Amino acid sequence: MADDHSADEPLLLNLTDAESANPPRTAFASAFVKWVLGIAMWLVLGFWVALMFTFPSDAGTEFLESWTRATIGSVYGTTGSMFLVCSGPILVIVVLAIASLMVDGKKELQLKTTSKYPRIRLRTFPILVDGPFGVVSAAEFIGICLFVVFVLWALYAYTMQNLEVLSELSLSSEGKWILMMILTGLRFGTIGIYCLAFLFLPISRGSVLLSIRDVPFEQATRYHVWLGHLTMFFSTFHGLCFVIAWALEGQLLDEILEWADEGVAILPGVISLLAGLLMWVTTLPPVRQKKFELFFYTHQLYVVFVIFLALHVGDFIFCIAAGGIFLFVIDRFLRFCQSQRTVGIISATCLPCGSVELVFSKPANLQYTALSFIFIQIRELSGLQWHPFSVSSSPLAGRKHISVLIKVLGEWTSKLKSKVSHMSGPEGENELHSQSRSKITASVEGPYGHEIPYHLTYVL
Template identity: 60%
Template sequence: MGDHSAHEPLLLREDDRFGYVKKTSFWLSSVKWILKVSMWVIFIAWATFLFVYPLESVTELFDKWIEATRGTVFGLTGSIFLLFSGPILIIAFLAIILLIISGEEELHENTTRKARFRLWTFPVIVDGPFGVVSAAELIGIVLFSVYVIWAVTVYTIKNQKIISSFDLHSKEKSAMMLELTGLRFGLIGLFCLAFLFLPVARGSVLLRVIDIPFEHATRYHVWLGHLTLSLFTLHGLFYVIGWSMQGRLLEELLQWKNIGIANLAGVISLSAGLLMWIPSLPSVRRINFELFFYSHQLYVVFVVFLALHVGDFIFTMAAAGIFLFMLDRFLRFCQSRKTVDILSATCRPCGTVELVVAKPANLRYNALGWIFIQARELSFLQWHPFSVSSSPLEGKNHLSVLIKVLGEWTSKLKGHILNVSKDEPQTGLLLKPHSKITASVEGPYGHESPYHLTYENLILVAGGIGISPFLAILSDILHRIKDGKPCLPKNVLIVWAVKRSNELSLLHTVDMESICPMYSDTLNLEIQTYVTRESEPPLEEGKVQESVNSPIFPATKRCGMSVLVGTGNIVWSGIYVVASTIGLVISVIVLDVFYINPFNITYWWYKGLLFLACMMASVLIFGGLAVGLWHLWERKTTAMEESEENEKNGYTHSEPVMPKDPCQGNAANTIRYGQRPDFQEIFGTISERWGDVNVGVIVCGPPTLQVTVAKECRTQNLRRRNNHPIFHFNSHSFDL
């Protein structure tokens, strides 16, 4: 294993492997560079404006901007929307252009061969309330913390100046100070709300352009959610205390002003926020996930009554993130309405179910991908995320997932498959139509580029069913080697911890010898397996444990997944975003010209509701038209591909592949019983053998495993010598 080291660029062009290099167009590179710089400049300017907004001088400039744009067709609402939400939408437009002209070209760009630290993959905090935190994430946490402290300090000073200008008694001053402080907390919370919905838009072009997968972005949404609702809670609490001191609490809570803030709407919005927030706390979420899931649907109530509470022009300060989330949510709704064929279902002896799902040939995803599955026979409401366990190169018309039977939903799924197999013995015939599993799928989601291919040296650490995405990686590497596609990994170490030896058969769902018989000439693969709850091999270790159930489901119409979401067609995705945004502008103009201005509509809460209605209408009407055309294009493209291939590349069922000897081919496979991985020893050995290289460490497993591996990566990096590698920590574990 030590014979291979990183002495080539981190990612080779396909042409490089054949002795020549195809240079990227100078103009194309220049345009991409201009787009990236423009996006960063706009974002930094926008974030800086939000940061310095509490300053008196900036407030004065803001007032001048409002006065200068007051006579436009959009009025005050349009001025504030352009200033606070416009930059995010402009960045989204530039991101669409960048993704379109980049295509898959980023995959073939050379990167440095020298080992160096990276902020995104260097774990700094490994055990705390935030979990494993990288250096880049820590910078983000610090910036938000500094902003909140800074804003509260500046506003407190301004509040004291305001109060000192009035001749009031001490009790009146205290009440006024509480109300002003509550007002400031609400404004700070509104600025944090501007970020809150950006990470939770699963297929957002913003996440795709910065290559942050949804399972990572959910962590940022959780952090921002805690911060935002803490600020809004303080906002309401300070007002409640101030009103109580003045003896007008009930009166103020029930007040619904037509001109000004509607307090009752704010009470309803905050109540919905608290009902979402409490079940989302880790201690509650672990005990009752469904309570968290269903209570989180109150975000609709939270947003609607927030718009009623503050009115249209204040709501527009956070409208961009909410609008992008609405775009994503509508697109996911359209995708999830489609019924998807489950081509086969296998119950393995270790309590794991393998599902093979139909997909169109033009659906693109990476090996480290996620899909959300809903089985209508089990529940109409529950969606569950699963890692894709197959490579995108395995088959054009199918992908597979491995599902560990742990909870109620997965137990029902296994029971349904067992009942099907009991009613329909395996006689080589297809199951009857009534036996089908009716499923819907969202995704695939994941990294925009296959980052596992950017490392020449990989350490894949899995716990239990966490081996699933690494089977996809292994299959992807083998297929790339076989097909001569760009593939950098040369040294791969898999460290897998399982509880029982009956789980070992999962590793053999990838038949390495049949995929690429000569893979050992290019790939140096080592597998270390640890069976933690068995002290010695079972007596039947040499026997093959068959997969007891493998029903084949009829799929005559090839009803595959939709390509509307995830890493789908960026051109159509861009058309959808642009069309919806243009629709929002047109809707607001029409509303102002033909209704608000002629009828002199001035009620704040009503205008807030109308603006929210414009957002929804633009998504449903203008965006819906784009989605409809996208769907027609998808159907036409899929039909053409099926006609051309004439079913020859379609998925055909075969009998389950029997597990082979653990040492397939030339892969070094060691199995240790009654012990856990000693990562200090493993990483220390790798440091001595691989030398001064970049090592990608990808972990998929429980939080304790992630913490242990992250801690060892940090230790090795901090103690690193010049001739030792740098370990880049990457997590692939989904946790809502």
């Protein structure tokens, strides 16, 4: 008997089959292990957030100094100790999240029952429904408040430290003004590094952190936007304060071109800031909406931004943000490996409505939902462009294929329709058969997407 579903075989399990497939004892054990792992993740997250709040204070500075002194003679040294304290917690959370997802196992399609009594969940209870942030849930509002409180607290703590330093020195009014600008710029840069520690976490498409909280990637991108504005705000004022101070000293050009072998290198910081400003300008709605390709290609400067930032601050300070960047690099590498493989095209059809249907082969174990989307690259059209399209096939329709419907709108889709029509043949057959598959080389990345429309999860 074949393993594939036959035409007469029911696609969904009945309740008896579902219960027998998941015995009560096994389900209870899995739920208990997930609960323990969830508690552990929240404890580690709470420790990480509390640690971040202590860094701007004198107690936090003393803790870091004593911690680094205690690990000078160790194998991993001061850099490793800094990475362990600042980036280690997020890596521990990722490991726990992977374990929780493994315990959860494969999710079967099943009917979800609703409770008779209303339940208020922070993740789905909207607090703000109209404003610059869009719809903001209670959990998101708490996160925003935490960041605002942290920034205000850091500004206050660092300002008090700057004033204390100035009070201990006998300088002229101009000298105090210049030193205050330098210290303020240094503090702005430090806060920007703290924001950078979270910047790359929401944009990993295959992130287990998003999966464990059931947050779709397209919803999480706005967290990246908010954090990006905050990071670039402090980074810009960081550079501006130093530029003003050096200009008052008459050493602006000499300082900007300095690239020290040890300590802080100025020129890499200038290059990193310029790359960040270019990305920041192109994210503004007038530019991004009208010139999306300019926004997309300019955003690839994040590589320049990160590399020269590391050269600017050194490995010790860079370890504060290294955890999130490390996770993003791993996700990007896995996506790159997936996108390098070509996918077999079962058929390509020009429909009477003008759209193009592409049917790809897929492994039987590749899962997707009804709202999934995939990124497609057609190498005969462009070797760089990847375009997202919603999956049009049902996850229950077949185990070995996945299809998309592409509406002709723009240059890339027009070229695709023209190529498929040209390959259809003179007899009006719009099917791309096996003898012509090699004429279209496609690569697919994904699938991504949520099981249900995310806006429908809000409790109104």
